[in-house]
Amino acid sequence: MRAPLIVIEGLDRTGKSTQTAKLCHRLNGFLVKFPNRETPIGKLLNQYLTDASNPMPLEVAHLLFSANRWEMVKNIEDLLSKGTPVVMDRYVYSGVAYSMAKGLDIEWCLAPDKGLPKPDVTIFLKANDLDSISQREGFGEERYEVASLQTSVRNNFEILRSRYDEWKVIIIDGKDIDQVHEHIWELVCPLTRGVTTGLNRF
Numbered sequence: 664m665r666a667p668l669i670v671i672e673g674l675d676r677t678g679k680s681t682q683t684a685k686l687c688h689r690l691n692g693f694l695v696k697f698p699n700r701e702t703p704i705g706k707l708l709n710q711y712l713t714d715a716s717n718p719m720p721l722e723v724a725h726l727l728f729s730a731n732r733w734e735m736v737k738n739i740e741d742l743l744s745k746g747t748p749v750v751m752d753r754y755v756y757s758g759v760a761y762s763m764a765k766g767l768d769i770e771w772c773l774a775p776d777k778g779l780p781k782p783d784v785t786i787f788l789k790a791n792d793l794d795s796i797s798q799r800e801g802f803g804e805e806r807y808e809v810a811s812l813q814t815s816v817r818n819n820f821e822i823l824r825s826r827y828d829e830w831k832v833i834i835i836d837g838k839d840i841d842q843v844h845e846h847i848w849e850l851v852c853p854l855t856r857g858v859t860t861g862l863n864r865f
């Protein structure tokens with residue numbers, strides 16, 4: 664028996680931080696946010712994301728995002744095997760969806776993440792109304808927070824959703840924080856008794 668690995672994905676400003684924190688608290692789990700900006704690689708990524716004049720090639724950025732996940736694997740596997748649920752705020756799918764939006768090929772994007780633990784459930788917070796997202800506080804502060812890129816990222820998330828069967832979608836338009844949380848809880852609840860199968864891998 665091991666604890667579940669739960670991923671919450673979505674575009675910028677769809678409430679992932681709020682929802683992952685709330686879920687983690689209820690589960691008594693461990694929260695992992697990607698990119699993790701605290702590690703040496705994460706610091707490079709933070710510079711890249713916050714400074715639009717940073718000339719890093721997009722392939723390099725992609726590989727650093729992936730490396731930033733690999734840095735955490737041992738830690739995550741230990742937690743799961745000891746019975747602590749792990750909740751992730753973004754993961755492999757953000758890596759692929761954002762890099763594809765910048766023109767990279769899907770298989771190329773997935774390759775460096777091959778072997779990473781696969782989530783037991785991936786919950787996609789989907790906003791049908793993208794205009795309301797770009798009006799949320801703080802939107803536009805970072806490199807990828809541009810409406811045209813968000814539209815492309817959303818299409819890429821749809822491609823990934825049809826490819827991976829652990830995906831669940833929650834439409835967030837018109838729902839408040841607690842309503843979205845309860846919906847997430849319904850999806851996660853069956854996993855809280857523990858998971859009997861081993862971890863799958865990408």
Ligand code: 2DT
Pocket residue numbers: 675697698712728729753754755757758759761762807
């Ligand atoms: P936050 O706004 O959630 O801090 O993300 N991103 C993220 C990628 O391009 N590749 C990745 O592998 C990951 C995890 C999405 C900052 C931005 O980083 C993007 C938005």
Ligand code: MG
Pocket residue numbers: 675676805
């Ligand atoms: Mg962001």
